[in-house]
Amino acid sequence: MATLTARLYNLTEGVRIALDALRANRVRAGLTILGVAVGVFAVVGISAAVHGINESVARDFESAGPTTFFVSRFPISFEACDDSGETCRWLRNPSITMPELEALRRLPSVEQAGARMDWSVAAKFRDKTLKSVGVEAYTGNWGSLSAPDIQPGGRAFTEMEARSGARVAVLSTITAERLFGEGDPVGREVQLNGSPFTVIGVYKDNSSFLSGGSRPKAVIPILTLNRTLNVRLWDMGLAVKPRPGVSTAEAVDEVEAAMRGMRRLRPVDPANWAILTQDKLMSTYNQIFGTMFLVMIALSAVGLLVGGVGVVAIMMISVTERTREIGVRKALGATRATILFQFLVEAVTLTGVGAFVGLLGGWGLAAIVRAATPIQASVPPLAILAAIGASVVTGVAFGMVPAARAARLDPVEALRFE
């Protein structure tokens, strides 16, 4: 009871005194706050960005289905290529062809396989032009492979339309809005690179910014891309969905074997195509963000260390300056524990102000990122807790030495101190 009352009082008083001390020692306090703020800012800012990216990437995975994997001409690579022919052998990979797709479709472990190729065109409706619209060209089973979110009143193209290379297009909501405003685009005719296409539907693009989710897009049959827009299908990629009950690994094995057979590769030859499973995608992704996470930890550790040293300096000065006050408090009945607690509260207040500044900064950064980029950055509640926790731990750890010195002072000596 006695200690609780004293602690509560010490808490409010300690915070007030610490804020006073802060005003009195602007430079030192500024440095301390800056250090802690940088530490907290690093944690909050980066985790807000990662949080935003995570959410949108999770959406990408969701829309594809968990076992679906991708066969593409080129691997995802960060290799630096030169002209020697020794590096980046994959540059010589042949295109994936329609007959190959047909063969894969017939494999027993495969439920469905579809092709996709991305392109970019100019779209025009009456006097409105969009210079760059991302075209995603698919085979007829687009609708069942990636389950697009088609708005009421519209539809995806049919297998028939796909096989005949019909000039039909499904616009993303962004494209529809920019070309038609409030009007209903379904049934209207748009020009894609000068060729007329009938709009048969509008879909909501749920892909992440990594997959160009913020870009205006149009979906057309892949044959139409080839025939009407005269685009050679040099970079066609396949999405393969295994049958229910078949694991991704089994289906991948079967696809690999079939591809080797079709391309007449000897067992010693490396595969001249790339397979990307969601597991692999996920681990690549985790690698990148693992690095970001380490950078974040390092930055915040340095910041908190600088802040911690500042806390020691300020608190040491504070204890020396207030030796007499400590003597008086002890004369009036303060115990070691109350004095210790009082100075720890002051130290934590210092770091707490830093944490507050850092949180505001991180939050501001998240807001800027949200406004300026398609990343839906938001500060996760856990990061706020971590930031507050880190600042409290820093305050207590670095404030302990000065606080213990204050608590150990002999009251008679302290009262005599000039």
Next chain:
Amino acid sequence: MTDDELARVRNKEIGFVFQTFNLLPRASALANVELPLVYAGVPAAERKERAMEALTRVQLGERVHHKPNELSGGQRQRVAIARALVNRPSILLADEPTGNLDSTTSEEIMRVFEELADQGQTVIMVTHEPDIAAHARRVVVLKDGVVSSDEPKAVFQARIAQGGKAH
């Protein structure tokens, strides 16, 4: 005794009054007087009530929200006395309480101590000045750390009046 036991004795049994007042500069008079109660664990409402009561006892009921630097020397020492009193200690120890005050203010402060003594409060005071010592009921004279006389007020006063030295 352990450190905490000593702290308890300082808190409950002894009230200290210093020559240089030793008030906390950033705290109001009321907050200064409340401090021993804080360390005693008295709840906020009762704390305030008892602190006000102590301040009224030293005739400082009105200036309770002023900071020490807004008070005169005499007023500061009254705050210090109220602070020493607030936990109803057995003994009030005063170390040259008038050493930093002019003679008029010193007289005022001594009247406060006299009133307290009349109400039954034990006051032990250290001073160099015979006319301040003359307020005490019993005067013990220390010379170079050794007791040189120990007499009731009347005897001491008579000796001073005859021009005798205090020690």
